[in-house]
Amino acid sequence: MAGAGTEVYVGRDGDGTIRVAAGPFAGADFTQAVLDVSGAVLLWPVLAGPATLPVAEVYDVGRTQQWLWAVYGERVAAAVHACAAAGGPASVRVTACLTDLAGAAARLGFGHWAARWWPTSYTDGIAELEADVLGLELAALTHRCQQLFDDFGDQPDDCAAELIEEHRAALDPLTEWWRSAAQPAGAARHLESVLRMVDDAADAAGLDRPELRRLRAALGQRSPAGTPADPGALFARQDGYALAAGVPPTAGSRVIARGPGTNDWRRYPPGFVDAAEDAVSWTARALGAQRQIEVEAVAHNAAPAAGPALVAEVQVNGGGPHRVPLARRDDLWAGRATLDLAPDPAPALALPVTPMPPLVEVGVLLPGFDPGPSLGGRADRDAIRALARRRLADTVRPQAFDTFAGPFLAEIVAAAATSEDY
Structure with a gap:
C-alpha cells in the first residue's frame, strides 16, 4: 500500500533524540495515539485522519534500522542515520512514503488509543468497546x-x-x-x-x-x-444501567447554588466515569450557618464497586483545592463535605454592592493517577x-x-x- 511521497523533517533535538515529523504536532494526551516500538516512540494525532504518517521520537537509532525504512522508506532511514552520526547534519527534509507497515502500525496505535481513551458514555449514547x-x-x-x-x-x-x-x-x-x-x-x-x-x-x-x-x-x-x-x-452485557438517586439531602438543608463540574478524562483511569461533558455536577446547601457541597459523577458501567475510590477536587473563589472523598453508589460516585462557601467579596466602593456568589470549580480525579492540569479542553x-x-x-x-x-x-x-x- 505504498502511497505518494510526503515531505518530512528529520532533526536532532538537544538531548540527542532524532525526531521525524511531517509538521508541528502537539495536543492533549487523549488526542494522541502512542506506540512503543524498538528504539523509538511513534505518535499519531487521532483527529488528523488515517493517512497521517507517525511522528517518530528515536532514542536508539541502531534498533530502529529493522523497521524505519519499512515505515517511512529508505530515504528517511538514511536521513535518521546521518543525523545521528558524528558531524552529521542537525536536520534535513526528505520524502517519506505511507507504506503497508505504516498503515498497520497506525491501526495498532489507534487500537491502543481506543483501549485507553474511547469516550464511552451512556448519557451521550456512545457505546462501550468490548x-x-x-x-x-x-x-x-x-x-x-x-x-x-x-x-x-x-x-x-x-x-x-x-x-x-x-x-x-x-x-x-x-x-x-x-x-x-x-x-x-x-x-x-x-x-x-x-x-x-x-x-x-x-x-x-x-x-x-x-x-x-x-x-x-x-x-x-x-x-x-x-x-x-x-x-x-x-x-x-448483563449489567443494566439506570441512574441512581444522588446523595440523600441533609434534613433541613436548602439549596443555595448548583452547577456543572469539569470532566477531565486524564485525571482517572478508563472505566471510572461516564465520558459525557456533564457527567460531573455539584450542589451547595445551607444547613444553619454551615455550608455543604455535594458532588456527583455519573459512573462508567464498569466502574469498580470496591478498591480505589475517586475524590472530588473543589476550589472556591480561586482558593486552594479541597478534596472530597467519593463513594460508588449504584451508577454514581457521590460525596459531600462542609466548606467555606462565602461569596466573593465585593470591591470596596462608596455605594453598597451586592456580593458576588462564590465561584465554585469542581473536578474528579483518582489520587496517585492524576497527571495534573490538562492541556485539552x-x-x-x-x-x-x-x-x-x-x-x-x-x-x-x-x-x-x-x-x-x-x-x-x-x-x-x-x-x-x-x-x-x-
Missing part, C-alpha cells in the same frame, strides 16, 4: 507488526501472546460470529483476517488453549457454516466524541472496510448494542 474483542484484534495487529519490535523487553505494546491470553474469553464468541452468515461481506472478511492472525500468533507463541483449538478447527473448515449470529447478542473532548460517533456510524458502510482505517471488530459490536444498553 475489551476482550478489542484486545484480540490488537493481538492480531501486534503479530502483523512484529517487525516494529525486538527482544529488549522495554516495549509494553509488543506481546501478542499476552494479549491473547488476557482476552481469550472473546475467542469462542468471535468464532461463532465468523461461522455466521449474518454479517456484511466486508465485516466477514475483516473478522476472518483477524481470527487467522490470532491463530498464527498463538501458533508462533506455542499457546494451546481449548478456545484456540476450537478456533483452529473452525478455520480449517475454510468457509463459515452459515448459522445466523448477532454480534450484539453474542457479547451482550472541551473542544478537544467534543472532537473525540464526534470521531467516535463517526466511526460507529461507519460500521454499516461496506466501503469502510476497504482501508486500514476501517472499523475495529469491537466497534462493530458496539454499534450493534441494543437501545436498552445505550
